[in-house]
Amino acid sequence: MKRLIALLVVFTSIQAQAANNPAPVDLTGVWMPTAIGPTGERTQVFPENLPFLPETEAGRAAYEANYNPVVDDASRSCLPYGMPRQMLVRAQYPTEIIQTDDRITMIVELHNDVRRIYLDGRQKPDGLLPSFMGFSTGHWEKDELVIETTGIRPGGYPEPKSTDLKVTERIRLVDGGDAGTMLELKMVIDDPVYYAAPFTAINYFRQYDGLEMGEYFCSEDLWRQNLDGRTGDYIPWR
C-alpha cells in the first residue's frame, strides 16, 4: 500500500514537471532602446558596409517598381516601420514585452504596433496575408529566445523588403552594469532580392524606474485639426 502511494506520488510529479515547463527567463517589462551597450560603450545597430541599397540591377528595378506613394513617402505617412526596422530604432520610444505561456507579445510605442511571437509550435496559417509585423514563431535555446519571422509586408519603406525576407532574432538578457539588466537583440536580415548576403544588426534596451508606455496614435494631429474645426490640408508634414 505504502509502496503504491509512493509510486503514485513519483508518477504524478513527473507528469506535472513535463506539463509545467517554465521559460528560462522572463522578458516582461517596458524596454527603452539605448545606444550605450552593456559595457558602457556606444554601439552601432548596423555593420559598417551595409548593403541596404539594391546591389543588383534587378533589385533596383524591383524597388522602383514597388514604390508605393502612400506607404513609401516617409514625410507623408505615419505608418509602421514593420519588421525588421521596428526593433532596430534608437529613437526614445519604449517597447513593452509581455511574456505569457504560449507567446511573447511586444507592443512598440512607435507607432502603437503589436508583434506576436508564438511559442506553442504553431505554423504560419496557409493564405495568411503579409503584415507589417510578419508572422513570428519562437523557441528557447538555453537562455536565449530564438525567433523566426516571415510573411512581412513587401514594399520600399523604410527600406526595400521582398516577400522572401526572413528575419532571425536572438534575444537574451545581459548584465548592463549601472544600467541594470539589459535586453540584447541580435538580428539576421536575409532578403536575397535586395541584399547580396544576410547581415546582422544589433540593438540594446534597458529599463527605467517608473517608465510607462504612452499612447501614440498616428492620425492624432489630423484628428485634432478636424475636432478644432480647422479646415484645409494644412499640416506641413502630411
Added chain:
Amino acid sequence: MTCTLEDKRHRDIKARILSGLISCLAAIFSGPLPAAEAAPDISGTWVPVSSLSQPWDTASLPLTASAKDALAAFDPARQDSSAFCMPFGTPRNMLNTAPDPFEILVTDHQITFIFDRLGDVRRISTDGRPFPEDPIPSWMGYSIGSWQGSTLHVDTIAMNAESILADSGLPHSESLTLSEEITLMDSEIGLLLIDDMTLTDPENFRTPIRATRYFQRAPYATMSEGSSLCLLDMWRERLENTNREMFRELQAQEAGQ
C-alpha cells in the same frame, strides 16, 4: 457475517481514501498550487456576442441637459474618433458590439487588453499601485484591478473627453469614472466573459448608468493590424483628394500586382 461486512467496509474505506489521495496529489502536482480562491483564466482571444449585448436606449438614460445638447449637436464626421483611425478609447472599446476581436494577456502585475480594430490597448495594473496623483487624461484612462474571489474588479479614471460612448455620440467628461466587474460564466453557447459596467459622470448622467457586455472565445480569430489598415485606407483617400496624379499611379500599381 459481521467480519465479512467489516472487511468489505474496510476495503471500501481504504479504496476511497486511496482514490481521494491520488486525485489530491494529482491536483497538487499537475498545476500551480491553488490560491485560496483561484482567479479564473480570462486570457485568450475574445469577441463580442452582439445578440446578448443590449445597446443603450438613449431616450431612457438619465441625461443632463448638457449631455442632451451634445448628443443633439453630434457630428460623426468631426467627432467620431473611429472615423480618423483614432482609438475607440475606454469604455467604448468594451461597449462595442461589432464582432471585433481582442486579446487578453494576464501577467503578474498587469492585465492587458489588445483590441484589433483601432489599436486600443488597455493596461490594468494589478500590482496594488494607487492611481497617479495628477493623471493626464488619455484615450484609455488609468485602470487598477484586483481579484475578489472569481471576479475581477476594475476601476478606471482619467478618460479623455474626446472619446464618445456610442455611435450616437453619447458624450462623457474627463470626470467619468468606470467601475467593472468581470467574470466568466458557462452558457449554452460556451464560456462567456461578462463585463458589468457602471459609469458615473454627473456632468452627463444624473445617476450612474450601467451596461453589461458579453464576449465569447474566438481562438481562430486573426488579429489583422486593424489600426494600420485603417491608416492605409485613410491615406489612400487623402491622396485621392489631394494628388490625383499620384493616386492614379498607385491605382495602376495595385492593378498590376
Added chain:
Amino acid sequence: MKTCQLLGLIILFLSTTGPALGHHSTANFNFDDSARQTIQGVVTYWSFTNPHSFIEVDVTGEDGSVVSHTIFLTSRVALQRYGWRPSSLKAGDKVEIEGSPDYEKPNEMYLQRIVFADGKVWRRDEIAL
C-alpha cells in the same frame, strides 16, 4: 523627475543636431546653431499631438503688421516624458521662441528653446527631442 533626469542624461549621449525622431522628414530645417532665429509673439494655436506637435504664434512687426509663424516640435508622447502637458500652452500666451528655420519657408521653425508665459524656460538641445 528622477526618470526624466535619467532619460535626459542618456539622451545627451545620443544628441545630434537633428532631432531623434522617427522617420518624419525634418530635413527641411537648418539645424546649424548659427542659423537660429528668435521670435516673440502670442500663441494662437497649440497642437499637442503625435506624431508631431506644433505652435502657431502671431508676431507683430514694428510696422504693426501681424505675421503668423509655425513652430514644430516632436511627438506629444515624447514631450510628455519631459514635463510638457496639454496645459503648457494656450491661445493668448505671450511666448519667446528660438528655433531652427525652415530652408524654404520663412515663417516656419523647429523649436530649440521656449520661454513660456510664466517665464519658465525649456531647452531642446540638452535632450535632443
